[in-house]
Amino acid sequence: MKPLSTRATTIRPSPTLSLNAQLAARGAAGEEVLNLSVGEPDFPMPELARDYALKAIAEGRNRYTDVGGVPELRERIKRKLAEDNGLEYAPGDIVVANGAKHALFNAFLALCEDGDEVVVPAPYWVTYPEQVRVTGAEPVIVPTGAGLKLTADQLAAAVTPRTKAVVLSSPGNPTGATYSRSELEALAEVVVRHDLFVVEDLIYEYFHYDDGAVPSIASLGPELKDRTVVVNGVSKSCAMTGWRVGYTAAPPEIAQLIRRLQGQATSNVSVVAQYAAIGAMDDVPWEAIKSYRDRRDLAHQRLTAIEGVRCGLPTGAFYLFPDISTLLGNRTTDEFCSELLAEQGVGLVPGSGFGAPEHVRLSYAVAPSVLETALDRLATFVAG
Ligand SMILES: Cc1ncc(COP(=O)(O)O)c(C=O)c1O
Structure with a gap:
């Protein structure tokens, strides 16, 4: 064989x-x-999520949807990103995927290829390095030390001419560490100086025990938004890990590639799960x-x-x-x-x-x- x-x-x-x-x-x-x-x-899970799922079934929503998701869900995500993160996206820049894991995979596939390097701060969520490897790129593991968060100096020291992107996760798994606005500003300076992309995983965003919202690096200005893929979903915040609804919000060119990749891989996320996610976002526990x-x-x-x-x-x-x-x-x-x-x-x-x-x-x-x-x-x- x-x-x-x-x-x-x-x-x-x-x-x-x-x-x-x-x-x-x-x-x-x-x-x-x-x-x-x-x-x-x-x-x-939120009751409204169940209600919306049952309604979708009762209404006979059985067909393929747009690859990127039903318009109502993308509108809801657009509103969430504006309200929570101060980020304005067109619905077309949002692609609903089978969980945040799939959304991340789409992001890495759209950005990386053989020979690229992706900075992954350690401790990291187990999946990042493996997904990066599938694309042919090399994960460059950067130990963060006692602070458990990547500093601007650590990022700058890890950058080579091959560095394509950096992964940020806030709050992080397994660390539970959350990046402050000033920490992100320092990282942003290095990101822009070295022309890097950022894959920003905000799946634990609502599990945040300090005052104020979790800042997104994409919200620091157009230069950052134009190079960041924001990843999120309802798995953790709405206890819906089995429903498999996550999403990316990205600059139009990247979003188009993500759509193309997903269109040839999985097409749309289960239509019932998509409607459930709208209910979930309207009824966060x-x-x-x-x-x-x-x-x-x-x-x-x-x-x-x-x-x-x-x-x-x-x-x-x-x-x-x-x-x-x-x-x-x-x-x-x-x-x-x-x-x-x-x-x-x-x-x-x-x-x-x-x-x-x-x-x-x-x-x-x-x-x-x-x-x-x-x-x-x-x-x-x-x-x-
Ligand atoms: C940091 C992080 N990102 C993404 C995911 C995946 O989330 P989902 O279940 O929506 O695929 C997990 C799940 O454990 C996670 O810990």
Whole structure:
């Protein structure tokens, strides 16, 4: 048999997806698992999203839609971007995709090719480097150090003549770190000076526990908007990860390419899901989102009470990403997590997949009682 595609075979599988599958299998086999590896909120989806989906079905909306999405959804996204982010886009510059993951993939495919480099600040969400690789470009991993956010100096030092783009994620997964306006301004100067594109992932935007909205680099002026692809969706904010609705908002030339790529790959997102997303955006579960702040505080307080755990207080998303290097002994974090799971039934994600092998990721998007029990067991495990 001839060899399969090198490009496909060199892509690493998502460690978070495979860990979740393992934990689900243990749960299904009757084992008690306290799963702090989850990457999705535990509150219900908005009622209006269900209503709009049911209405779309009742109205017999069965056909293909425009590749970029139904006009009503793109108008709704346009309004959201204007209201929340101060960004004005034409509906044609918005392309609705199968989740933010697909939207990101579209963005990388539209921007990158063989020989390009894309700066990916570490710790990073597991998917960025792999998606960049599929395009033929090379992810250039830049460790951000204690601040967990890319600085202008770090970006400038990583740029080469081959650098095409930089990925920014705010609030970030796994770090929960949010870029301030002044941090973005400093990065923007480097971006413009070196003529880079920015892929800006705002999927955790509403999970932000400091005052004020999460700033978007695209809002810093036309020079930035013209080189930024903004990515967002309803998966996290509206607890609709299974519905698969995300989107890109991009300068017209890039948006056209994204449309073209998607038109030959998947066409439109499920029409029912598109209508559900309109309902979701009209009925964002703000109270549930806000309640995550208390969970963050609870989880952070319990976690940092464990001797040897080092963890700053993140400003967003729903993860803590502690440095556990002093607890490892001669184990890797992968081994630490496997032992913890075997001995205490607690599922954490090792930091190795996020480019930070001395950390673990803990999600607090679970009931406070689960969080407390899991952290008690972690403390027992560490003490033992
Ligand atoms: C940073 C980040 N971006 C994008 C996504 C993908 O979101 P979606 O489920 O809409 O594809 C995730 C999901 O975990 C994420 O953590």
